[in-house]
Amino acid sequence: QLHDPPGFERIYANRFVVDSLLSKTTGDAALFERASRLFVFFFVDFFFNPSNIGISEETSSRCGSTELSLNLAWERTQFFCYNNVWADIVQGEWFAAVDAAAAVDVTLLEIVWELKNIFSTKDYSDWADRALEHLSWMSWAPAGMVPDNPPPGYYPDDGGWCSAQIPLGLMQSADVTDRELVYEMFMEMRGRHPLGGRVAFAHDQMNAVPQTQRMAAISSPQMFDLSEDLQSRLLNAFLKFTMPTGATFPGISQFNHICKN
Secondary structure (H helix, E strand, O other): OOOOOOOEEEEEEOHHHHHHHHHHHOOOHHHHHHHHHHHHHHHHHHHHOHHHHOOOHHHHHOEEOOOOOOOHHHOOOEEEEEOOHHHHHHHHHHHHHHHHHHHHOHHHHHHHHHHHOOEEEEEEOOHHHHHHHHOOOOOOOOOOOOOOOOOOOOOOEOOOOOOEEEEHHHHHOOOHHHHHHHHHHHHHOOOOEEOOOOOOOOOOOOOOOOHHHHOEEEEOOOOOOOOHHHHHHHHHHHOOOEOOOOOEOOOOEOOOOOEOO
16 A cells, blocks of 8 residues: 555534524525525535635545535535645634625624534545445445445436436636526436536546546536526536537536436
8 A cells, every 4th residue: 555545524414503603594585595695605616616715626626426415405515635734724723714705795694503513524434435334234235345325227207308418617607697597406406417528538448438528527416496486597507618618518417317207
């Protein structure tokens, strides 16, 4: 072994703290929305445009998620980081963002503690260690081996627009209309795999994954349960953004999940 293990940390929403936040904002939808906007935009920037919040691309690339969900009320937010970058770097930047927002909007002071303690953490030796814990109920898998979950399907998935590719340009846009669209999307979308446009640089390219997917910000979110109006506005926004080659981003769906309708 040439290098020390980099360390692997799970960062996940603490449901008791989230419940406290929801309790304090019950009856005050405006306060919950302000907290949500702070949360969504900080972590959108962290994953897709880290220089916007003073974090390096290298630090951002050391964190990822199997299913990035940013609606606080769902208590589903979780991501994973290597090299202790959450505790050493990102958590401090999040605390600073909360303090800065509360200095401008004093109504947030009531929930500053909840926002700063929204996450719990747990250390693992690596991703396989976490996967084995999470999938321990799959007793038919060989001992010590990460099972294939979900197993390969032999029929199409249900739904309509079930496996979108979201262009990186939309996630990085500073345009007010685009930012509002991103916020709406994360408030309705359950989330999927953040790629950050980095698959093109983190792979040997020797497979059939198309360039549009390699350069996507997020892959595979289910969009069919979004409102028709939001779906329409997202599709129109996708067509605004271009690939680095200059070609219009055409990757509306990727092919890991094929829906029958």
